[in-house]
Amino acid sequence: MKNFIKWSKRIGLGLITLIVLLLLVGFVFERISRNDAEKINPDGSFAEVGDHRLHYFKKGNGGPTVVFETALDPGGHLQWYNIQQELPTSYTSFSYDRAGILWSDRGHNPKSGEEIAGELHLLLEKANVPKPYILVGHSFGGTLVRFFVNKYPEDVAGVILVDSQCPNDKKYLSPKLFKMVNQGLPEGFLKFANNFGLVRLVFKNMFPKNKQYQHQNAIMPALLYKSAEAVFEEQDQMRSIKKEASKIHSFGSIPLYVLTAEDQKRYDSFIKDGKLKSEMINAWTKMQKDFLILSTNSKQILVPNSGHYLNQEQPKVIENAINDMIKEIIAPQ
Template sequence: MEAKYTPTLVNIGGRRLALKTAGEGVPTVVFEMGLGIAASTYDTIAGQIAALTRVVWYDRAGLGQSDPAPIPRTIQDLVLDLHTLLQKATLPSPYVLVGHSMGGHIVRLYRERYPDEVAALVLIDASHEDQRERYLAVLPPQPNACPDLAHLRHIWESRWVDSRQNAEQIDNLANSALLRSCHNLGNLPLVVLSRGCPMRDPAKYPSGLIEAMERLWLQMQRELAQLSSQSCHLIASKSGHLIHEDEPTLIVDLVRQMVVQVREQMKR
């Protein structure tokens, strides 16, 4: 039977975040989900990792059982929330930070702000700070003849920059600017896991467009891997963007390997 994890409401200063923890040991694995995704989505994955070490996952402000926060928000606000949460809950570093999609932005900025606390990063089909500009460069400028294409261009041209149109009221333009100001990761252990299947059906769009966008995505994933001299880039060949649904065991295995690697480094 699958374990049920009841969150603890932790006051981080006038607001409460719903925190889940399991397991014991170091380093502590901390999950950051994609935009609008509640912590419960990762219950099974976190539970399997808990057999090896302590694992932490939580609902960001306004999601699940967590209290809302002033909006709009940026990843700088989310990083401060996470740092305060870990301190208030007495969950000490070192951390292996695991970020999916926009969660990749959060864990990268966390490492920039608190480098001594972070032992390793795992990026799961993580967003790239330049993705909007690169996608718009290949999207046809007059998509009216194809409704799906018109919608896709609307996403990247308008909706992506309007914080009112996403589940957490996140300012994506501010996020990209924050990431561009970050340093590289030096020799920090880093795993980049990227999707192997396209997010959209190529048949619904002009010939070659989705394939071109996926090539751009793969190039951006390679660039993320180049942030560290001690990195590994892997492809989830059976997965779209939601790798935690398509190939969850792959995430579990990679995080476990990273925990073992960090423990070996801690012995030196």
């Protein structure tokens, strides 16, 4: 028994030593990686927005301007990078990194829907892109778009919601499912892990591992250490942002396209219970259809072979929707 206890203590001490050593190696590796990341040249340009700079990526020079708003995502403008390469340069496409994401400074403004919309509006003014704007919002970005439309309706020519989050999803979901889908990332652990390079493993599959996304897969992991902090902060404010967004009920007659993913297997890795999965699919279908009420000039585009990230799985559908809306807007002129 004494020998067993002695060897147990030795094994335990050895494991602790190994863990400490691995954490130390991870800490050193993370600091070297962050130093190297600071040397990467930005994709686009910067503009001063209050007390900080925001990074944006612009293509084309004509009007109107298509403005992309990203999901709760450390990839920032990179989620739209490939789509922007395919859009005509006869009009302008504009993506950006929200405060704290990728190359954008965090600044001191709170992470509220109102402030994010205000920062984007000022950024567009500083970047001198042509008005009016067509807003394209994916997931959480679709919720943020509501604040922009509500605050600056005279500058908005159209809205495209890409499998958008529903800010008042609580009324569509059972308590159990609502809790499951709104639990968020394990922030405490991930903030700790971010110091040792472990967060890179959590987000390593943000983009497909093929040549088409070579650029994104080189940039996003390198700058993830700072982007992750901003994502955690946005997640902290998610409840209040959704609460305020749910009070915005109308875009008036501004043209609205609702792009909805319909792959029936898109929740397989997230929800194992068949009954809950069926409830989620039906609820999401109802939420997406109800978005049409936001505008008196709206239509829904169903995308049967895509999961939530349409911008990666079915980018052509988004490109076509943008081009169609451009034609709809300029036709009367």
